[in-house]
Amino acid sequence: MFRSFSHSLLAAVLLMVGLGAGLARADSATLERVLEADTLVVGMSGDQPPLNAINREGNFMGLDVDLARSLAKAMRVSLKIEKMPFGDLMEALDEGKVDLVISGMAITPERAVKARFVGPYMLSGKSILTRGDVIDQFASGELADQSVKLAALRNSTSATFVREAAPESELVEVDDYASAISMIKAGEVAGLVADMPTCILAVLRNPDADLVTLDEPLTVEPLGIAVSGGDPRFHDLVDNYLEALERTGLLQALRSKWMENSSWIAALP
Secondary structure, eight states: OHHHHHHHHHHHHHHHHTTHHHHHGGGOHHHHHHHHHTEEEEEEOSOBTTTBEEOTTSOEESHHHHHHHHHHHHHTSEEEEEEOOGGGHHHHHHTTSSSEEEEEEEOOHHHHHHEEEEEEEEEEOEEEEEETTTGGGGTTOOOTTOOSEEEEETTSHHHHHHHHHOTTSEEEEESSHHHHHHHHHTTSSSEEEEEHHHHHHHHHHOTTTTEEEOSSOSOOEEEEEEEETTOHHHHHHHHHHHHHHHHTTHHHHHHHHHHSOOGGGGGOO
16 A cells, blocks of 8 residues: 555656656756666665665665665666765765765754755654663663763764763764674663664664663754755755655655554564
């Protein structure tokens, strides 16, 4: 049912903004590259479920993945997802290795200097994943006086948050969440600062590890699609597509599919 619903909505999207690609092509180096290759290249970490992940068959899955597919279909091109560490995504965009980034990336002033953002397409927030025997020291949400080791993804807003909110703590930057979770279990770090959905998922997937997270997020962050800062035409085109997806209800359907239903967890390795 969801698939047929998505196809009908995509048809509406194409009717609403299908002429945009042709109008923008002459003035957009990114769109020219996309159309010549007949492929939209999207940068993604593949390590941020339920936003993006790799399933047991080795295929991409998640809200970000479905959104990328919807954009590629609207542009009438194929989709290629380039998997890389989260900390390398902005550099890949700047170097033209990817056409855009959809990877649970928070819109921040620092990132907006290097790229332009479309969206937000959803809101998220920071939390702390830790062990049950130490959760009490984080329960208040006040980290300023904490002097512990906290892990976070490299070049992420979580890492920035630790530096600013917990200046007395030692930041341990990692390339993937699996490494951080292993460090928590081994007692090498007190906790992982990450988006709340990531923390909740880790608790669900490790029922015997005594992992816990906060009841309420520490922050609220808008997540957006990063595109080249030097290509306003492509930015406007993607923005038009995203607005159409929102208006037709497809974006809300994707949010419900991945954020309100946990059945997808069974597909994870």
